[in-house]
Amino acid sequence: MKRTLSVLVENRPGVLSRVAGLFSRRGYNIDSLAVGRTENPAISRMTIVVDGDEQIIEQVGKQLNKLIDVIKISDITNDPYVGRELILIKVNADPSVRGEIMQIVDIFRARIVDIARNSLIIEATGDADKIDAIENSLRPFGIREVVRTGKIAMLRGAKTRGMEASGNGTGE
Amino acid sequence: MAQGNSGRTGARAVIEALLDEGVELVFGYPGGAVLPLYHELARTPIRHILVRQEQNAVHAASGYARTSGRTGVCFATSGPGATNLVTGIATAYMDSVPVVIFTGQVPTRMVGSDAFQETDITGITIPITKHNYLVKDVEELPRIVKEAFYIASTGRPGPVLVDIPKDVALAPCRAPVPDRVELRGYKPTYQGHPGQLRALARSLGEAERPLIFAGGGVQVSRAEDYLRQIVEKLQIPVVTSLTGLGSFPEDNPLSLGMVGLHGKPCANHALMECDFLMGLGVRFDDRVTGALEKFAPRARIAHVDIDPAEIGKNVRVDLPLVGDISCILKELLPLVEPAGHGPWLKRIKELRNLYPLTYGRGGEVRPQWVIERLGEMTRGQAIITTDVGQHQMWAALFYGFTEPRTFISSCGLGTMGYGLPAAVGAVLARPDKQVWLITGDGSFQMSMAELGTAREQGLPLKILLFNNHSLAMVRQLQHFYYERQYTAIEFTGNPDFVRLAECYGAEGLRISKQEEVVPVLARAMGNDRLTLIECLISPEEIVYPMVPEGAALDEMILPE
Numbered sequence: 001m002k003r004t005l006s007v008l009v010e011n012r013p014g015v016l017s018r019v020a021g022l023f024s025r026r027g028y029n030i031d032s033l034a035v036g037r038t039e040n041p042a043i044s045r046m047t048i049v050v051d052g053d054e055q056i057i058e059q060v061g062k063q064l065n066k067l068i069d070v071i072k073i074s075d076i077t078n079d080p081y082v083g084r085e086l087i088l089i090k091v092n093a094d095p096s097v098r099g100e101i102m103q104i105v106d107i108f109r110a111r112i113v114d115i116a117r118n119s120l121i122i123e124a125t126g127d128a129d130k131i132d133a134i135e136n137s138l139r140p141f142g143i144r145e146v147v148r149t150g151k152i153a154m155l156r157g158a159k160t161r162g163m164e165a166s167g168n169g170t171g172e
Numbered sequence: 173m174a175q176g177n178s179g180r181t182g183a184r185a186v187i188e189a190l191l192d193e194g195v196e197l198v199f200g201y202p203g204g205a206v207l208p209l210y211h212e213l214a215r216t217p218i219r220h221i222l223v224r225q226e227q228n229a230v231h232a233a234s235g236y237a238r239t240s241g242r243t244g245v246c247f248a249t250s251g252p253g254a255t256n257l258v259t260g261i262a263t264a265y266m267d268s269v270p271v272v273i274f275t276g277q278v279p280t281r282m283v284g285s286d287a288f289q290e291t292d293i294t295g296i297t298i299p300i301t302k303h304n305y306l307v308k309d310v311e312e313l314p315r316i317v318k319e320a321f322y323i324a325s326t327g328r329p330g331p332v333l334v335d336i337p338k339d340v341a342l343a344p345c346r347a348p349v350p351d352r353v354e355l356r357g358y359k360p361t362y363q364g365h366p367g368q369l370r371a372l373a374r375s376l377g378e379a380e381r382p383l384i385f386a387g388g389g390v391q392v393s394r395a396e397d398y399l400r401q402i403v404e405k406l407q408i409p410v411v412t413s414l415t416g417l418g419s420f421p422e423d424n425p426l427s428l429g430m431v432g433l434h435g436k437p438c439a440n441h442a443l444m445e446c447d448f449l450m451g452l453g454v455r456f457d458d459r460v461t462g463a464l465e466k467f468a469p470r471a472r473i474a475h476v477d478i479d480p481a482e483i484g485k486n487v488r489v490d491l492p493l494v495g496d497i498s499c500i501l502k503e504l505l506p507l508v509e510p511a512g513h514g515p516w517l518k519r520i521k522e523l524r525n526l527y528p529l530t531y532g533r534g535g536e537v538r539p540q541w542v543i544e545r546l547g548e549m550t551r552g553q554a555i556i557t558t559d560v561g562q563h564q565m566w567a568a569l570f571y572g573f574t575e576p577r578t579f580i581s582s583c584g585l586g587t588m589g590y591g592l593p594a595a596v597g598a599v600l601a602r603p604d605k606q607v608w609l610i611t612g613d614g615s616f617q618m619s620m621a622e623l624g625t626a627r628e629q630g631l632p633l634k635i636l637l638f639n640n641h642s643l644a645m646v647r648q649l650q651h652f653y654y655e656r657q658y659t660a661i662e663f664t665g666n667p668d669f670v671r672l673a674e675c676y677g678a679e680g681l682r683i684s685k686q687e688e689v690v691p692v693l694a695r696a697m698g699n700d701r702l703t704l705i706e707c708l709i710s711p712e713e714i715v716y717p718m719v720p721e722g723a724a725l726d727e728m729i730l731p732e
Contacts, residue, residue, distance in 0.1 A: 010357060014306070018298055025299055055484070062481035068303040068323060071357040 032150030092142035189317035203249025206276030208341035228593035230260025235597030251289030266584030302330030327360030373507035379448030388415030389453015398501035437527030466724035532731030559615030589618030673704035
């Protein structure tokens with residue numbers, strides 16, 4: 001079962017390797033991991049898609065929480081959220097098939113961002129289903145290269161997954 | 173030296189922070205990159221204990237921390253100094269021991285260039301530290317040191333490493349040591365959830381055959397008194413893990429001793445028969461549970477631990493309770509009614525009689541018998557450090573621990589060579605106590621150079637070395653699981669350990685007959701000197717009881 005975790009971390013060097021290392025050494029499967037800074041430059045957000053049963057997901061959350069640089073973890077899988085991924089596809093496109101490809105690009109509300117003599121680069125955003133669909137539609141033309149960002153996600157409505165929910169961990 | 177106008181360097185700021193933390197002792201080994209710290213350390217009353225290899229600095233700091241309850245501190249240099257620390261750090265991590273380790277690093281501009289004696293020690297130690305730091309800005313150093321001690325010693329304790337490039341240590345530092353630590357990502361839970369506490373009290377009241385399983389967390393939390401009060405009020409028998417030895421006195425009639433792979437027969441049977449098991453500060457490690465699917469089959473399991481990640485990790489838990497064991501037991505006490513558990517205690521008595529701890533017949537000097545005598549002669553009150561192997565299990569089974577923080581051993585990682593440096597740390601932490609290292613010839617040779625440290629520091633520690641010229645725990649595994657084909661377990665080149673001791677100015681004694689045991693132990697106890705006793709035993713000894721792989725805890729192999 002795939003779960004989407006939204007994780008706030010300190011924006012410090014080494015945090016990504018702490019998180020990624022935790023997944024590999026404990027044998028958890030990362031489907032995707034996207035990271036970038038938040039509205040607060042001292043904090044980054046990681047959107048992690050993990051594959052595992054309930055017990056594994058619970059352990060993932062608890063083990064992540066033990067990392068000092070991890071501030072907050074939310075499993076948003078069952079909350080209403082907007083999930084997006086960006087894909088860049090370099091596809092074979094000699095002049096005879098360009099029209100057909102452009103139609104597909106239109107259908108998916110994607111964009112052509114680069115043209116060479118025999119290829120195009122197509123940019124698309126959307127949820128995982130849409131991204132998979134456009135990739136499948138373009139496959140018959142011959143895909144040369146694919147780059148995907150992994151999913152980023154945000155809760156719908158006014159609710160946030162910011163800092164306000166957690167205490168101000170102070171001691172001594 | 174490039175010092176700032178104020179003369180206060182990063183190194184000076186580190187030492188100020190150590191003084192601020194009340195550090196009395198640093199265990200370490202110097203080298204080029206860490207010299208700025210040593211230069212400043214020498215100007216303070218903090219005592220430095222020079223070890224013989226960096227791994228042993230961490231073990232010694234660990235022995236110091238576990239016996240004193242304070243945080244141990246280590247210094248080492250970059251590169252090989254830092255990598256030598258790794259086994260020590262992993263050992264401390266597995267047993268949740270608070271240690272703060274400072275390593276020197278090559279100057280910032282050379283980091284990442286494969287410079288002489290450069291190694292990425294923060295990268296290497298991520299999986300085996302509670303947290304670590306590579307300090308790039310000298311003004312962050314005072315805060316980082318403060319945080320390091322706070323993180324190491326609070327919540328579930330553990331090692332924290334601070335890697336300081338040489339130029340950072342020498343740069344001028346204006347930032348003061350902060351009064352407070354503010355870490356938004358670190359908030360250990362101490363108080364138990366009130367609803368869960370009531371549920372625990374109710375379950376204890378309803379149980380007919382309750383059992384307490386006490387682990388290392390009890391002593392970390394200094395909860396021994398609360399544990400004793402709960403046990404006495406509810407008349408619940410207690411089993412312990414290896415790290416839990418000492419958390420409940422073994423001379424108390426409700427103590428059943430250690431449980432697990434080599435647990436006491438009665439403790440293992442009680443665990444299989446109980447209907448409610450309360451784990452306190454335990455990990456339900458594979459060496460305790462035996463086959464997981466057969467573990468405590470009749471019991472509802474409550475698990476109290478400060479680390480939520482331990483709860484539900486290995487065994488199914490019916491009643492989780494996150495928090496500090498002292499806080500929780502203190503609040504639990506008024507919630508429970510006194511109980512007698514007469515039939516269950518009668519059954520426990522039967523189990524004791526049916527399954528006594530015995531060691532069968534064998535050669536002339538039996539290590540189990542020797543340890544029993546040592547336990548009697550020291551009234552179970554000495555601090556015992558051990559290495560890893562058969563002697564470790566015999567110490568756990570036959571010594572009879574009565575006080576907290578007196579059994580010091582590498583329980584989780586199983587690090588041979590831990591015992592001697594840990595004993596050095598223990599003597600320094602508790603000069604009022606007699607400290608004994610129980611070891612074997614295999615383990616001892618992994619760190620015996622620390623005899624030099626013990627001599628240098630004038631430490632009157634006592635070493636009981638069981639010499640069977642072999643790695644007999646490995647031999648035991650080959651005996652049961654590898655068709656008795658004994659491979660790579662015999663030492664034919666051992667030194668004469670008595671003369672070795674004498675080379676280090678220690679008293680060397682030897683036991684080769686049973687009638688020598690008591691007089692030799694008495695001599696060692698009375699001489700107030702560093703003393704090594706070599707006790708010759710048979711390599712064919714087997715540690716019993718033993719739960720075979722894949723078996724349940726009550727399916728033990730017992731001696732004939």
